Amino acid sequence: MEKKISKAVISRLPRYYRYLSDLMEENVDRISSNDLAKRMRVTASQIRQDLNIFGGFGQQGYGYNVAYLQGEIGKLLGVNRQNNVIIVGAGHLGQALANYQNFSKRGFVVQALFDIDPAVIGRTIHGAPVYSLDYLEEYVSKNRVDIATLTIPRDNAVEVARLLVKNGIKAIWNFAHTDLQVDDSVIVENVHLSESLMQLSYRILAAKEEKAHKEERAELRKRNTEKGRGERTVS
Amino acid sequence: MEKKISKAVISRLPRYYRYLSDLMEENVDRISSNDLAKRMRVTASQIRQDLNIFGGFGQQGYGYNVAYLQGEIGKLLGVNRQNNVIIVGAGHLGQALANYQNFSKRGFVVQALFDIDPAVIGRTIHGAPVYSLDYLEEYVSKNRVDIATLTIPRDNAVEVARLLVKNGIKAIWNFAHTDLQVDDSVIVENVHLSESLMQLSYRILAAKEEKAHKEERAELRKRNTEKGRGERTVS
Numbered sequence: 001m002e003k004k005i006s007k008a009v010i011s012r013l014p015r016y017y018r019y020l021s022d023l024m025e026e027n028v029d030r031i032s033s034n035d036l037a038k039r040m041r042v043t044a045s046q047i048r049q050d051l052n053i054f055g056g057f058g059q060q061g062y063g064y065n066v067a068y069l070q071g072e073i074g075k076l077l078g079v080n081r082q083n084n085v086i087i088v089g090a091g092h093l094g095q096a097l098a099n100y101q102n103f104s105k106r107g108f109v110v111q112a113l114f115d116i117d118p119a120v121i122g123r124t125i126h127g128a129p130v131y132s133l134d135y136l137e138e139y140v141s142k143n144r145v146d147i148a149t150l151t152i153p154r155d156n157a158v159e160v161a162r163l164l165v166k167n168g169i170k171a172i173w174n175f176a177h178t179d180l181q182v183d184d185s186v187i188v189e190n191v192h193l194s195e196s197l198m199q200l201s202y203r204i205l206a207a208k209e210e211k212a213h214k215e216e217r218a219e220l221r222k223r224n225t226e227k228g229r230g231e232r233t234v235s
Numbered sequence: 236m237e238k239k240i241s242k243a244v245i246s247r248l249p250r251y252y253r254y255l256s257d258l259m260e261e262n263v264d265r266i267s268s269n270d271l272a273k274r275m276r277v278t279a280s281q282i283r284q285d286l287n288i289f290g291g292f293g294q295q296g297y298g299y300n301v302a303y304l305q306g307e308i309g310k311l312l313g314v315n316r317q318n319n320v321i322i323v324g325a326g327h328l329g330q331a332l333a334n335y336q337n338f339s340k341r342g343f344v345v346q347a348l349f350d351i352d353p354a355v356i357g358r359t360i361h362g363a364p365v366y367s368l369d370y371l372e373e374y375v376s377k378n379r380v381d382i383a384t385l386t387i388p389r390d391n392a393v394e395v396a397r398l399l400v401k402n403g404i405k406a407i408w409n410f411a412h413t414d415l416q417v418d419d420s421v422i423v424e425n426v427h428l429s430e431s432l433m434q435l436s437y438r439i440l441a442a443k444e445e446k447a448h449k450e451e452r453a454e455l456r457k458r459n460t461e462k463g464r465g466e467r468t469v470s
Contacts, residue, residue, distance in 0.1 A: 010437060014430035018412070041414070078436035092334055096327030102412065102429050108436070147435060171439045173432065177253070177337065179276070187442060189435035191428065194337050195249035197408065200382060200424035201313035201343070202245060204406045207422060 009050050013073055015040070016050070020070035030063040079106045084144055085173075088160055089151035090115040090123075090130045093175060097149060098125040108147070112139060136160075140167040147171045154178040244285050248308055250275070251285070255305035265298040314341045319379055320408075323395055324386035325350040325358075325365045328410060332384060333360040343382070347374060371395075375402040382406045389413040 019040055023031060033051075037044035051064065054072055074080050085103070087094045090113040097103070098110045104126075113130045115121055123130045131139065140148070148169045150157050157176030164172065171187040174180055180188055254275055258266060268286075272279035286299065289307055309315050320338070322329045325348040332338070333345045339361075348365040350356055358365045366374065375383070383404045385392050392411030399407065406422040409415055415423055 011434065013437070014427070014433040017433065018430070076437065076440070077433045078440040079433060083436055083439075092327055092331030096331050097428070099327055100428070103432065106429065106433070108432055146439065147432075170442070171435055173435055185442075187435065187438045189431055189438070191426070191431055192249070192253075193332070193335070193426065194341065195253070196424055196426055197338065197343055197382075198249040198252065198312045198314060198341070199246065200406055200408055200422065201318055202248070202311065203422045203424070204318075204381065205311070205313045207405070207420075 005053055009053060012050060013077055017070065017073045017077060017079065020066055020073065023066045024070060028066055031066055032063040036064070081107055083108045083146040085110045085147045085149060086139070086145050087113045087128075087149040087151060088115075088133070088136065088164075089113075089149075089175075090117070090120045090125065091151060094149070094151040095125055097151065098128055111143065111145070114139075133160075137163055137167055140164060140169060145169060147173055149173040149175070150180075151175045240288055244288060247285060248312060252305060252308045252312060252314065255301055255308065258301045259305060263301055266301055267298040271299070316342055318343045318381040320345045320382045320384060321374070321380050322348045322363075322384040322386060323350075323368070323371065323399075324348075324384075324388075324410075325352070325355045325360065326386060329384070329386035330360055332386065333363055346378070346380070349374075368395075372398060372402055375399060375404060380404060382408055384408040384410070385415075386410045 019036065033044040033047045037047050040047070051069065054069075085108050087098055087110060090098075094113055094115070098113060103110070110126065110128045112128055113120075113125060114133045114136045115130055116133045120130050121132050139145075148164050148171070150160060150172060152160060154176045157174070157178050158181055161172060161174075161180040161182050165182050165186050169186070172180060172182070172189070174188055174190045175193070177192055177194055179190070182188065254271065268279040268282045272282050275282070286304070289304075320343050322333055322345060325333075329348055329350070333348060338345070345361065345363045347363055348355075348360060349368045349371045350365055351368045355365050356367050374380075383399045383406070385395060385407060387395060389411045392409070392413050393416055396407060396409075396415040396417050400417050400421050404421070407415060407417070407424070409423055409425045410428070412427055412429055414425070417423065
């Protein structure tokens with residue numbers, strides 16, 4: 001694992017992990033790069049290249065050992081070891097994340113939520129207590145927190161992020177629609193839902209335009225052909 | 236707008252749109268590429284290159300017209316024109332999305348939600364009714380729906396996606412943790428939260444390893460220096 005793994009490969013590892021986990025649930029022990037490629041809709045050579053970085057996982061003509069490969073990728077992704085997670089913002093999105101079974105199954109355990117709303121403070125969500133935001137600083141300084149999730153409005157996000165970092169938080173999963181201004185040593189993973197939705201909207205527009213262009217060109221070709229015929233008749 | 240815009244640039248446009256919208260709220264009329272670069276923490280040359288694709292937005296030594304640029308990018312992203320959105324799955328995540336003010340502000344209007352849970356069917360969320368999933372097919376065939384959002388468990392997602400596509404849906408915003416098996420002409424934008432969390436976890440581990448390596452190397456250097464001194468004393 002000493003080799004530097006490229007960002008592109010890393011971004012694809014969770015997807016491999018998902019497909020390999022599915023195969024395990026289907027009791028598949030081994031899979032060839034060709035079969036895996038078909039399932040994942042990528043090329044077999046991409047798979048061989050990506051998984052080659054681990055060295056020696058696949059065996060020529062024999063396929064990959066599914067459980068072993070899933071385990072190794074899981075280790076690399078930090079799945080299986082417990083990650084203590086807190087969620088700052090116990091609104092709909094925060095509660096959705098706290099309730100997400102998949103996370104705890106993969107070692108991401110929500111230990112506490114924080115909010116300013118008296119209506120949710122004191123409640124328990126999927127086993128985790130909701131505390132007042134006032135208690136955040138004390139909680140973080142006293143407990144091991146691996147990941148702080150921000151599901152609060154953007155206006156407060158920058159300030160809360162600073163408070164978290166001041167108290168030793170090293171990784172932030174940020175759903176607030178802003179770029180946190182924190183030290184480069186802090187790892188920030190952004191999920192900007194608005195931006196994802198805009199990308200989708202862009203692609204819808206672009207597809208519509210392309211369709212319109214195609215129809216226009218087809219219409220033009222048709223007219224030119226008719227015109228050509230007309231001219232032939234005259235001459 | 237006839238030029239093909241690269242995928243990389245497109246992926247950056249929503250972020251430009253966000254920063255330009257912020258500037259408008261701050262009543263900033265013009266901004267130089269250098270100032271925008273500082274705010275966005277990217278290079279000025281990247282900004283000039285990205286925005287150059289629109290042609291003639293910036294003026295040398297004069298800066299970008301913020302409102303104009305925001306408007307043009309917004310048009311390109313399909314913001315401002317109304318997109319009718321439905322949400323299939325009115326659980327926590329579906330409700331979080333339905334309640335997200337930012338979406339409707341940008342023209343993405345949630346018209347209806349669908350669920351199988353009698354506890355939510357018949358309710359209204361942020362003005363949108365929650366219907367039974369049984370009504371989905373009829374609703375989609377009778378109403379203009381631009382974007383169908385899937386916030387249901389992965390087991391049902393593939394089947395629901397097929398139903399939607401069969402009834403004319405051309406764009407799916409997919410939060411279900413699976414790859415939808417739909418025709419290539421259907422636009423699918425995936426938000427795989429588990430995968431984002433695993434990326435974060437990978438980066439935490441990688442940072443820890445790098446730190447450990449650094450400390451090891453420093454320790455080794457220290458020992459070698461001491462050893463070197465020791466040998467000199469002996470000789």
